[in-house]
Amino acid sequence: MNFSKTASYSLNILSYMANHEEDQLSASILHENLDIPYPYLRQVLSNLSKSGFIRSVRGRSGGFIFSRKKEEIYLADIIESTDGLASLNQCILGFKECPFNNQCSMHSLWESTRNSILKVLKETSLADISRRRD
Amino acid sequence: MNFSKTASYSLNILSYMANHEEDQLSASILHENLDIPYPYLRQVLSNLSKSGFIRSVRGRSGGFIFSRKKEEIYLADIIESTDGLASLNQCILGFKECPFNNQCSMHSLWESTRNSILKVLKETSLADISRRRD
């Protein structure tokens, strides 16, 4: 009943980075501050690089830094790159075809609900989040 | 971003049974009418029996039949017995602790949303659903 752990990790990483925008952060530093297993954190960082949210700097004083403005990275972009957003368009009860003839009480509720969620995901940027954090 | 397949199967099975309340239905019959792999269907039926929603009748003309009134079986009961409802009380983004200080736009939205979903699950019985189906 939520997004994947990888999506959650990605959001954690990027929101932490958004709050330390000035710095270039290494996987070690991120590991010390976030509750993410180091080897997996490395993988997730690699994926976030490939997805173009951040870029890596190699070598001894290397690390990761945003390659796009945090004002222009929306939560929906991050979820899309990890889990995809398709599942939001599916029946929350997991039906391919509604056994209730599209008339169950959940149908319209979830339809409007998921639109609200999607709206927030699409309108909330990392900058919005980091501003609020102070 | 939905409930488990097992929960979905369970809802499918029980809602089908609710629409054929008079009959005692075998796993074979259910398999012919629902898109659920036979061996797994058997397992799910066994679990639904153990959970007390239905009871089994053994022997050649055996099958399954409700052991509680369909008016008194709520969707929330079924979800609770499969996935549990705990995940509905968690952050939809998968955070243990909100990295946004409980102030992200998703927080209040999801809080009211999940309450709505929970309300529907708790107030909708199998009878409500089968009535709608006609």
Place this chain on the structure above:
DNA sequence: CATAAATGATATCTCGTTATAGCATATTTG
């Protein structure tokens, strides 16, 4: 009674997600 058809119970397989490990390469620092 023998067979057919059902459930009970349980062991195993598959597969994707999550997690781990190790080596190669790059770069700073002494």
Place this chain on the structure above:
DNA sequence: CAAATATGCTATAACGAGATATCATTTATG
């Protein structure tokens, strides 16, 4: 230059949900 500390890349393990397979037991029916 050599050591330390980064990331790049990739192979492998662990784990759980979903799916499969088998055999034992029960009961209706001819």
